[in-house]
Amino acid sequence: MVRYNPILEAFVKLGSFIQDFCENGNTDIALHQAFNDTLVNAEQQNSWFNKENIVFALKQWSNLLTEDKLNQWVSNYTFKEKHQPKTIGIVMAGNIPLVGFHDFLCVLMTGNKASCKLSSNDTVLLPFLANYLIEQEPSLANQITFVEGKFEHFDAVIATGSNNTSRYFEYYFGKKPNIIRKNRNAIAVLTGKESKEQLIALGEDIFRYYGLGCRNVSKVYVPKEYNFDTLFNALFEYSDIIHQNKYTNNYDYNKAVYLMSAFKILDNGFLILKEDESLASPIASLFYEHYDSQSDLKHHIQERSDDVQCIVSQGLFENEIGFGETQKPKLHDYADGVDTMEFLLHLD
Template sequence: MAPDTNTIDAFVKLGKYLTDFCDKCYSNDPEVNQELKEIIARAGHHNGWFTEDNILFSLKQWGDLLTEENIKDWLDNYSFNKDSEPKTVGIIMAGNIPLVGFHDFLSVLLSGNKVLAKLSSNDKVLLPYLSNYLIEQEPSLADKIEFVDEKLENFDAVIATGSNNTSRYFEYYFGKKPNIIRKNRNSLAVLTGKESEEELKALGEDIFRYYGLGCRNVSKIFVPKNYDFDALFNALFHYKDIINQHKYANNYDYNKAVYLMSEFKILDNGFLILKEDEALTSPISALFYSFYDDESSLREKLQEMDEQIQCVVSGAAKENEVNFGDTQKPSLSDYADGVDTMEFLLNL
């Protein structure tokens, strides 16, 4: 099976549709597509974390990625076997951020296989709408996309995204089939104290986008001994309005109360709590930090923790690292957990 040009064209049209829609939304153009506006509102009613701003951000990223040039550059890295039969691939999607399962959906269809998707209860609205748009552009996709509410059946392989707990359940049920099973991952930033205000402000995007719910969100920072947190707090003040989102505010109030009652030492600016903690996973509204002595030892330590880390943010942005502000802008070849989904699908 080779990449189907009609399927590629459908995704390219979807990309243009999303880009045009987002441009009109951001410019308050009255000609904006009201149907998709209503879908976004429905998704937000269904899940209070899915604000219009965050959904538009997700749609804009996909609009930017789904160009003919980007898709062909990505697919050119792979060998497609024209004679292989399409397989049915079950996708169990997470629902922590809008359209978090879209890359798997895209990969399965562009690899020439069929999607059998179980949506998260937190994100049931957006992907079916985009699927219907794709089918309007390329009717043959109707036979290649199916959404199910019950358990997955009659599939040849599975891609499942969840937590460390659900991964055990996934391995029990799906272990006998070819699979990609994803667990908890976190992202972190390495600061040197020499960052510019612009870089620290961009780091705020990595921390606060999607309220910190994504595995690509920075939940932990490593800072040198005697680091001055004032510069960081000053730069992050740009994001102070996040506290106006009631779900975020509830988490902030709760976590602050717990830390104060436990007499933990915290730094607090009214919308973000900084706490010294060895853990990589911080709760919503909190950012954990640890001190390091020298950067080379820290890099070795991070290498040992590789299986727990989704991405590392730094100003140097060494190989496999991400620049400040870019964690939520992965390319088509940035695979979750570093597992090449397309390669997996082509080898079924």
Template sequence: MTVHLPILEAFVKLGNYLTDFCENSYEKPSDTHSKFEMVITQAQHQNGWFTRENILFALKQWGDLLTEEHLTAWLSEYTLKYEESPKTIGIVMAGNIPMVGFHDFLCVLCSGNKVLAKLSSNDKVLLPFLAQYLIKQEPLLAERIEFTEGKLEGFDAVIATGSNNTSRYFEYYFGKKPNIIRKNRNSVAVLAGDETQEELQALGEDIFRYYGLGCRNVSKIYVPSDYDFEPFFTAIFKFSDIINQHKYANNYDYNKAVYLMSNFQIRDNGFLILKEDEGFVSPIAALFYSYYESEEALRKYLTENELQIQCVVSKQKNTDDVPFGETQKPNLNDYADGVDTLEFLLEL
């Protein structure tokens, strides 16, 4: 690993700052903390889904990851060099959950290249604030970080994250350059029927964190043919306060009304609607489920549909499955859609 040491050190300092902010912003409100509080408030005003709790959760995950130990272990798997003439990498960022584009931002800078980022209108203030913090730690980064509100131009490669619809637009505009173009994906959980209450509560975290808006959120569960839903509903009751968030409640009321008027059979506990459905993409405040007879056949089906799936969650060990409660705590080498972003950048 030969990543430029001051850049690595700047990210380590950022990690320390995020950890300190999440733990001490109220007790020790420094000037930087006070400014960041204003930015967080602004982010909440811009996007009603970005509650302070969820923003702090995202910041804490990055604080945990941006340590010298984690960064060096991750980067040691690659041959890096500091580019005196960096390539410009356009990043079109999504805005479904706070700072969802930070991993791409990190990969580009660690690869020795320049970030040219187009932020989502739903998440416009958090990353620029953190970028300014990084630049204060390492002024060299001022020449490596640029945000644009206009059309992306002058880039050598692009990483674009969006929906199945926007991916067609991305293919049209960016298809002639090296690219990573991401589409819709969702996560699923495979239940055996013998999960403990603690495991099912952890699954609730995978379902409800960020109101289910992330591609790593579980939007579909697979259950045995004789599955009893009562323990599941009992375990997730701890998340019942989610219905007090008005945007979530509006979605719950709307989707419940649509299902009832369409005479769909649903299971409902007052804050989550369960609907038997073969699809992977459930709407907000709803969770799809399907029964399975054979886990072997189910696993084959999931493999055949892997391009629609971000994570598979289960209690199985010694597999690529994500443990219950861990979907929104990815490691640095957990790349979106299974595409190694850093390797892509290093091969340009």
């Protein structure tokens, strides 16, 4: 028998609300209209957050916030009978919509208090959802706060940022229990035997959120003599992305830089392919690297595992992800492979 959990039930109600909004979006319903206004405000604040991408992110969460999936997830952990809530500072990134929601969920599901510092690029979506949760379960009003400026009172920290900001996080939060995340990227390993459907799906991994997420594929490994025409033909379905002004500006700028530097590139009018050993490619660019053998490649990737968020391939890696699935993580898919729930449940 599953014990009643009012916080879990509040998230289930939130999932149902999000699903109803995404499927029906009835502006005659006041709460739907208010949420729609919030989405408009989010896009005005950050033009990378177009409605299509926000709704995509919301749909992924509505799929996860079900009673069955949440109960199955938490059943993998041992919760203390008597628990003294701790205040967990969450420093959220703002690269894709609601990128810090999983940390927020983990903190509340473990009975702790979430003290959230929002990115200036994403300040309206989570507060709306938090208010909805509080309406469903009023006790959450004492467990959710939004902080401006520096954290002053906290027991542990979960901070997500870049390699540069991580140094600041280490300095400021290093004396407290912490999870500090740095830059990571998703990669794809192709064999040349992929179907057109798989390569089209790979485009979702490359272009969703304009490539700004840590789970976006920013580099592909291909065998020697790989035919890039096959890949370009499949990716043509995403050519409309060039009509987003900020994406276009990045495409034009990076192309000009590469050409002036006399780099050899492949270009299809909306994506630049460049041979490069780096894992992180600029917006509108995709790096590639050739490999001689799959065994050598596996060793090479293992050596760079600290920089890899996830791997897209078919039948090559133990923890690989299917084509088109990088932006559909499950509840147990923790960023950087660090189990956030275990971290929170074992705080002294």
